[in-house]
C-alpha cells in the first residue's frame with residue numbers, strides 16, 4: 418500500500434476534500450500547508466500574520482518559511498506510517514527540498530495524485546465553498562450543503578467563506594498555479610510518480626479511484 422502521497426492540482430480541484438476522506442480511511446495525517454497557515458492566522462502567531470500578506474493576495478508564502486514549517490510537521494511521530502501532503506510542494510524548489518528532507522530519513526514519496534478540473538468547475542466550486550473555522554470541515558452551498566444553512570454539522574459553528582475565495586483572488590491563484598506549480602507535473606512525471614485523477618466527478622468515485630491506485634504495487 419502506498420502511504421506517502423502528495424495531492425497536487427489547481428485551487429478548488431478538490432484536493433482538501435479528498436485528503437480529509439483518505440486521512441480518515443487510512444488513518445494517516447492530512448498535512449495541508451494552507452490549513453496550517455490559516456490555523457496560525459487564527460491564533461495570530463507572527464508566522465500567521467506574515468503569511469496573511471501573501472495568502473490574501475493569492476501569492477505563495479516564501480519558500481523558506483513554508484519548507485521550515487513542513488520540516489517541523491514531518492518530524493512528528495504520527496507520520497511514521499505515512500502522510501497525505503496537500504498543497505505542498507508547490508514549486509520545484511519546494512519539491513527538491515522535500516526530496517532531500519525525506520532522503521535524510523531514507524524515505525521517499527510513493528505517489529503524486531494530480532487532481533485536474535476545468536476552470537469553469539473550479540470557479541463554481543471555490544465561490545460556493547464554505548468552511549468551518551473550528552473543525553476545518555469543507556462544504557459547498559450546492560454540492561455539499563450542511564444540514565442547516567451556514568452551520569457546521571459537526572459542531573454547530575458558523576461557517577465562513579475563505580478570504581482568498583473572492584473572485585479576483587481566485588483568478589490570481591489560478592495564474593500562480595499555472596506559472597509556479599504546474600512545472601511540478603513534469604517534475605513528478607519524470608520520476609514516474611504522477612497519476613492523473615479526473616476531479617470533475619463525484620467525491621466517492623474519486624476516492625474509489627485513489628484507493629485502487631494506492632493498492633497497486
Ligand code: AP5
Pocket residue numbers: 426427428429430431432433434435449450451452454471472473475476477478479483503504505506507511542543545546547555556557558560561581590616617618619620623
Ligand atoms: P490552499 O489552502 O492549499 O489552497 P488551494 O491550493 O488554492 O486549494 P483549495 O484549498 O482552494 O482547494 P482544494 O483543491 O483543496 O479544494 P476543496 O477540497 O476545498 O492554499 C491557500 C494559500 O496558502 C495559497 O494561495 C498560498 O498563499 C498559501 N500556501 C499554501 N500552501 C503553500 C505552499 N506550499 N507554498 C507557499 N504558499 C502556500 O474543494 C473546493 C470546493 O469544491 C469545496 O466547496 C468542496 O466541497 C467542493 N468539491 C470538492 N470536490 C468536489 C467534487 N468531487 N464534486 C463536487 N464538489 C466538490
Ligand code: ZN
Pocket residue numbers: 549550551552553554569570571572573574
Ligand atoms: Zn465544524
